[in-house]
Amino acid sequence: MPNEKVVVQNLTKSYGDLLVLDDISFSVKESEFFVIVGPTGCGKTTFLNSLTKIIDINNGSILLDGEAVDPRKQNLAYILQEYSALPWLNVEQNIAYGLKIKGYEKSVIEERVEEAIKMVNLENYRHYYPSELSASMLQRVVIARAFATKPDLLLMDEPYGQLDLNLKYKLEDELLSLWQQTGTTVIFITHNIEEAVYLSDRILVMTNKPTKVKTELINDLPRPRNVASRQFVELRNEVTDLIKWW
Amino acid sequence: MDSTKQVKKEKPIITMERISKTFQVEDGEVKVIDQIDLDIRENEFLVLFGAGQCGKTTLLKMLAGLETISGGSIKIDEKELKGFNPKVGMVYQTTALFPWLTVMGNVEFGPKARGIGKTERQKKAQYYIDLVGLTGFEKHFPSMLSGGMQQRVGIARAYCNDPEIILMDEPFGHLDAQTRYMMEEEVEKIWQEEKRTIIFVTNNIEEALYLADRIVILTECPARVLTEYKIDIPRPRSLVSEEFLSLREEISSLVDLREGGNDAE
Amino acid sequence: MINKTFTKDMRETWMYGILGFLVFLLVWQAACVFTNFGKIFPTPKVSLAAFLQAFVEPIGRHTLLGHISISLRRVLIGYTLSSITGIIIGLLMGYSKLAHAIIYPIFCIIRPIPGIAWIPLAILWIGIGEPTIHFIIFMGGFSQMVMNTMDGAQHVDTELVGVAKVLGAKENQIFRKIVLPSSIPYIFTGLQTSLSTSWMAVLAAEMITAREGAGWLIIAGMQTGRIENNVIGMIAIGLVGLILATLLRNAERRLCRWTVRSR
């Protein structure tokens, strides 16, 4: 399978008697925009944290490029629902953070930060601290921080859940264009179905308690997509119905 | 199902004449509402729709008495609106529940403040708690409830104060999609059961089309009436009917939202 | 699974806790036996014996419990008075801008003065006796109480005030039903800090002006060279302080079930 970027097999995690993740298997192709709809609360956090090896899993395997996933060896980036810009660093320092952890040379860091800062149009705010930025700018900082490390895999956890509708649309489009430019593989979790249909190449629907794979849908609506088109609304309703019955 | 709500063409419950609002800021003034004329009939479900950030909420706040009027006049039942009016209730964007009161305490707040006796007001509060489907949660504190449930409490609280007019300021903006669909059905159901005049602000075109008798489209800053649509699609409405989709297309072409997806590049 | 890791963790907690305590006692004992420290300071064993004995045998005029209850009574009087006045003045200043403009500048003069610094003045004003001690405790907790309450009343969510007004609440109802409950978490923070400063103030006051009480106990221990009394006093003070703080925290948990803090 040359094309498979991420392969998750039989991922299982329980806390004591409480089964949280139940035998989850799926795979993601290189440069694919893979959206997962479903788990909320503890299932979701556990799922993401096991993907990134922050917590140990009971059973199963997660392969990235054919090797067991390990953030210390591979390039992962994680964009969260909560504002995760580090409040004690300014915009520039925040964007440089991942590169510093990975031990890049100073000149490389500067160059990449410059590139990323331009990508998200924050050139005029480079010395601002997160407390001085608006919600959308904060989310842009976090996106720049992730893209600056040129990740092999980008994990996104409802990054726009707390934003205004207009901003959300705008940032979603920005994300799509960044994704198209860089060819990054993205796993995106959301429970906003419209968002899922708008962004995805493929949608994985999961159940809640325990988190389990329900079904997988291919989304080949042409881009750019029209949310008011019949096909769009029908696909959205199809996904909604799947979730209503869990 | 019975679709046509008979709208009597009699005198309106709310009359707005050349309403405007300017805010004082450090360097001058900002005009957020510019000469809005609007009549609202009794028991009408009116949706104020627009992409802009300003204007819509301010208009609701003026109706609720939370904001002064810079120019023009608002009449409710032909009486000039001054300050708070007991005929007006409001459901807020953030749930704005009193965190130190239980569900019951929140819902009975209005009647209690107006000095209605305990048994009577609690009976009434219970009725509305049941109506929004929160039976059994009377003693819970807001922090123990999900977002959708909190918004239900907010709705029950507004209804329990017996207003003739209920203002809803993007009440479902912070909810996730499924909950949002559920709440929209819920609001429609309550409105059918307990007829009141509802003024509902949203920037979601689908929500507007699903709920409204009439959609008034406002321009971005300053807000002016761009145009209005009377929606006669029978209820409950299908989101994929030809009628619905074409209206959606038409309205969204008027405002600058991501409908059509043309600005993705 | 959960149980296993849980008990293992608990076992470790106890093991290390006891180990730490033993090391502490050993160091204390060794210091007494092998160094000059022992000449002025009792060994753990002597201290413990003296502590137990103090429950039955009076030191000065009272037994240990007697001294503690005297201190406690003083604290409770001064603390209650300072809490009540502090809350009233704080709410007033937080709620009314006019009251704030009038009172705050004057309050700012006395705010940074520690309660203990009032001791000499209080003695000159009131003379030596119970009222002086109450006054010092009062001054010890007062400004913290005011500051915290004021902070709470100033941070009332204006949206909630609007909600209440739309629902028909009058001005006095707004104060009782919105401003007051939203200030309660702040008031409790104030009550907690002011309790610990009150407890400190009573000790200092007793050390300087009294003939009984926990503060007198430790200062008398020093003056008579009976250092074990000193140690007894400190153990007792620590225990009582801990009990008071715990009681207050439980009261808060019960009264503020809705706050995020008590999750």
Next chain:
Amino acid sequence: MKEKTKYIIISIVSLISFILLWDLVSKSGIISAKKLPAPSKLFETFIYKLGNKNPDGNTLPIHIWTSLKEALIGFFFGIVIGVPLGISMAWFKKFDKFFSPLFDLIKPIPPVGWVPIMITFFGIGIMSKVSVIFIASFIPAVINSYSGIKQTREVHKWVSQTFGASNRQVLFTIAIPSAGPMIFTGARVALNGSWVSLVAAELIASTKGLGYMIQTARLVGRIDVVFVGVLVIGVFGAAMMEGLSFLERKLVKGGRRS
């Protein structure tokens, strides 16, 4: 804007009338000047004490210097030892389990309670006071840096770990900077505690310092000197707090959180 100026004027009027009333009450003899000296008299005494050693053996600047020196030395060591200890207790589980019970034992004892023991050990010189102040600042320093580290937001740790950070990197690049504001809150509590317990220690036993000055003045019945001393204690306490806030603004980037 207009409203603001109105309240400022009210404040100024209020302050002036307070002082005038005080002056009036004292000078008219409603309350004897022996109990409440007039503000003008206090100002005279303040100027007088700047250069005169009566009635307590030292000039006011010397007392101030003595108190400040003792408070700052004790405070400094309390912070320098307390903060790292608190951080280690929060980060290393075994450290936590070893020290926590011991720490819980001494924590509730008010610093003033240590005064007699320290005097027994070190006499009434500078050492006894510095060690009391050390305890007064050490305890809040430990508590606050401990809870500051414990309150590090999980999401910040996750971001760091997903980038491949080692445990050490998470501590130094996430936990410690995010605990910054909390550590400064601890320092503020510590400074306040230092100043209070210093005054207490000086009242109880010493030969110099502001506490000693007011105690001696009381014994000889010089209420004006007591008043001046108490006010100076307040002013310097407030000034040190301001200094600390200034330092915090310089050191803690990105504004206050939580």
